Amino acid sequence: MxxxxxxxxxxxxxxxxxxxxxxxxxxxxxxxxxxxxxxxxxxxxxxxxTKTELFNAIYSELKEDLIQTVLAAIPSDQDEKSQFRCFWLARTQWGVANPGKRKVAAQLHVSDTITDASRRAATVSAAPILDLIDQVAKRGTLRAAPRGYVLELVEGMAGATMDFMIANPAMAEEASQAGFDAVWRMLA
CATH class of the missing domain: 1.10.10.60 (Homeodomain-like)
Known part of the structure; x- marks a missing residue:
């Protein structure tokens, strides 16, 4: 046995x-x-x-860790802007607190080894977050843009904000707020 x-x-x-x-x-x-x-x-x-199976397991676990952290931070009883601010803070704080995980998630995100099934599972799990971003974006200048493009813009701005926060810890709070203001103006 x-x-x-x-x-x-x-x-x-x-x-x-x-x-x-x-x-x-x-x-x-x-x-x-x-x-x-x-x-x-x-x-x-x-x-x-296989190594591919291992990488997909890592991708799934990192995505789930990030998604659950962000979902736990978004209050359902607040207005859209407050919810989006909570999403932004949780997203950037997770990245700053977990630089190694963030780096690996970014590498796996662009890797051909990640299967469509793993990507779909992460999208399903992140649906409430993605729906919030869609809600905010449907009024702004990007309302006609493809969802994937909008999500990549948000993630790119979060990445730039996290990089600055890590490099300049004394200005981390200010950078996070500036990043939120910029992404909010871009979307809403």
Missing amino acids: ARPLSDDRRNAIIIAATALIAERGLSTSTADIAKHAGISNGSVFTYFE
Whole structure:
């Protein structure tokens, strides 16, 4: 009878892979991931049949962590602008607090190894956030723009804001507010 898989070991692989991808990029070897996780190289493939499967698991976990953090911060009983401000603050604070995760998520976002199924699952999970952005954008100058384009603009502005916040911690709060004001004016 096969031994049941360990959640702790699976999590160790994902944590090790995330740290190494943040440091070295997507070309990180599974041997290095295994070594960093404290397991044998073959054990990686016990939990993930391929490196692509591992990368998709990391992508899904990072997206879910970000999405749940942001959703928890958006109050349902406030006006649209207040909700959008809470989204913005949670999004940028998550990125500043998790620079390695942010870097890995960005690399995986543009990687061909991420499957359409993983991307769709993240979109479904993020539906309330995406709906909020759509609601705000439907009145502004980008109202006729494709949803994907609007989302990339918002993410690009969030990225620029987070980069500045990380590089200038004394001005982080000011930068976050300026970023929010700019993205709000762009959308609304």
